[in-house]
Amino acid sequence: MIEETFDSRTLAIMNAALDRICEGALHGEEHATRKRVARYIIKCAKSGRTTLHELTNAGQRALAKVAAAAG
Numbered sequence: 001m002i003e004e005t006f007d008s009r010t011l012a013i014m015n016a017a018l019d020r021i022c023e024g025a026l027h028g029e030e031h032a033t034r035k036r037v038a039r040y041i042i043k044c045a046k047s048g049r050t051t052l053h054e055l056t057n058a059g060q061r062a063l064a065k066v067a068a069a070a071g
Contacts, residue, residue, distance in 0.1 A: 002042065005046070006050075010050045013051070013052050013055060014038075014042070014045055014050075014055055016052060017041055017056045017058075018038055020056055020059075021059035021060060021062075021063055022034050022037060022063075025063055026067070027066070027070075028063075033063070033066055036062050036065070036066055037059045037062045037066075038059075039062070040059055040061060040062035041059050041062075043058070044057075044058035
């Protein structure tokens, strides 16, 4: 599970990044959108980039891909 991979501080930052990205986004509260954004955030964190800025940027890239696929 993800809880076993990251410490509590990193998990909190990851959740904050996910919420930041999705709260103002079109379809941001839909499960599929949040799941895709979360995957990018997890991938970023696994690579060692765990700041809020880095994780938010990763999530924004995922959201851009969702928007491009829908449009």
